[in-house]
Amino acid sequence: MSIMVTGxxxxxxxxxxxxxxxxxxxxxxxxxxxxGREDRVGEATLVELDVADGDAQQRLELVMREREVDGVIHFAARKQVGESVQRPAWYYQQNVTGLANVLxxxxxxxxxxxxxxxxxxVYGMPDVEVVTEDTTPQxxxxxxxTKLVGEWLIADAERAWGLRSASLRYFNVAGAGWADLGDPAVLNLVPMVLDxxxxxxxxxxxxDDYPTPDGTCVRDYIHVLDLAxxxxxxxxxxxxxEERVFNxxxxxxxxxxxxxxxIGLPRNPAVGACWAGGAGPPRPDVGRRWCRCRCRPSRPRTPRRPRVRRSPRGRRRRRAESSSRGRSDRAGRRRCRCRPRPSRPRG
Structure with missing residues (x-):
């Protein structure tokens, strides 16, 4: 008896x-x-085949009979979220049809x-901090x-002809169990940082605006050898x-x-991260300051303009213009609401 590993x-x-x-x-x-690469399978028998091809079911049956396969571990699938949004029909064809051919x-x-x-x-964006197997997939x-549909298809096969199965829902995978089996694709966080x-x-x-202590996204990471x-x-x-779904x-x-x-600091303490757009790490909002008496927010302070020496003639002209305007400008200025307006003498 033998085990077939797709992907x-x-x-x-x-x-x-x-x-x-x-x-x-x-x-x-x-x-x-x-x-994948041929040199990663070691002494295992390699059959080059796309499980979503039209004749994949017949070819899989032939290999299973010849090698007396009694169990399958199914990895073969497309897994890029952005690509799935751009090519949804192709993702259903690859992931769902491929699994249907295997079953x-x-x-x-x-x-x-x-x-x-x-x-x-399969969970989407649940509104809970801890996701369990009982969390509703959305x-x-x-x-x-396609992964959720695959689980449904497997459950139907269990009821129809007695398949025994387990579906493993895992999060972000990283690391390498052996030096020659590292992640060859620069698509996940750890390979991208190392690159x-x-x-x-x-x-x-x-x-940098997630509701987390440092503002960046929080995810669960698992070592690839633990997952294997x-x-x-x-x-x-x-x-x-009876359980058949596991996180x-x-x-x-x-x-x-x-x-x-x-990743970066042990190798080079000077290496840090830069934020897209040069925004830098999240900082508290200082766009609205409070007046000294704390009654209302006021506009943020702006840097003072540099002082420029003026000629005596220019200063006298500006004083004359200011006195001609009188108190009209000062009367329109906003006062602090928590302080009483000074009374004016009647007469």
């Missing part, structure tokens, strides 16, 4: 493949190598164990929607409980600014 030449999948090989499993990797092939050959690599993107982009530092540039922070072990643990646990994370958030500091 096993990618970042997370390659870590799972190596752990499976280390414990003596017979592993078959199915990957189109669009983002149909599994049903045909009798492979009944599946671990689905889902995502915390995805806000096509990528998250900037390697080029001698400062990382750029976009967004979680996939194997879920595979071994199938059939031992995978540390439960402790870290802000973008904290992650940048943690």
């Amino acid at each position: 096993g030449a990618g970042y997370i999948g390659a870590h799972v493949v190596r752990l499976l090989l280390e414990r003596g499993e017979d592993v078959v990797v199915v990957d189109d190598l669009s983002t 149909a092939a599994m049903e045909a050959v009798g492979a009944d164990r599946l671990i689905f690599s889902s995502s915390a993107a 995805p806000i982009n096509p990528y998250g929607e 900037r530092l390697a080029r001698g540039e400062r990382p750029t922070i976009f967004g 072990h979680a996939h194997l643990a879920a595979l071994d646990r199938l059939g031992q409980g 995978v994370g540390t439960g402790q958030g870290a802000s973008v600014a904290e992650v940048i500091a943690e």
Whole structure:
């Protein structure tokens, strides 16, 4: 019997493949190598195939029968949120159709164990601080929607023909279990920061108005090797409980600014972060100052104009113009509302 890992030449999948090989499993990797590399699968058998192709189901069935596959760990999917917004139909085709082909092939050959690599993107923007598996999924982009639809499809297969499955919803993945299995794509926060530092540039922070202590976005980060072990643990646990959806994370958030500091400061204490547009780190709003008696906000102070020496003739002319205006200007000035207006003598 063997395990099939779709997307096993990618970042997370390659870590799972190596752990499976280390414990003596017979592993078959199915990957189109669009983002993965052949040298990352080690001694596992590699089948180059896009699981969303029209003939993918038949080809998957053939491989599963030949290698006696009884379990599948499914990573193969597109995962860029911005791209999913621009190409929603293609994302549904790739992520949902690809999973449907895998499930149909599994049903045909009798492979009944599946671990689905889902995502915390299914939750969208929940109004709670701690997200649990009971939090109602409300995805806000096509990528998250395809992951949620995939979970529904798997649940339907469980009811229809007895599939045993677990879906893992995880957040931000970082790190490398081995030096040759680092994230090759510069698309996530940690690789982006490392890439900037390697080029001698400062990382750029976009967004400094979040309701967090430093104003930058807070996310849960998990090491990729811990996540790989979680996939194997879920595979071994199938059939031992009713739960089939699991959040995978540390439960402790870290802000973008904290992650940048943690990465940059040990290597070069002079390296910091710059804010997009040169705005700098968040500062308290000082646009409205209070008058000395605290009765009302007043306009912010402006820098004084530099003093310029005037000729005596110019000063005499300005005094004459000022006296001609009388008290009209002074009468129109606003007074502090908490102080009584001085009384004028009657006569």
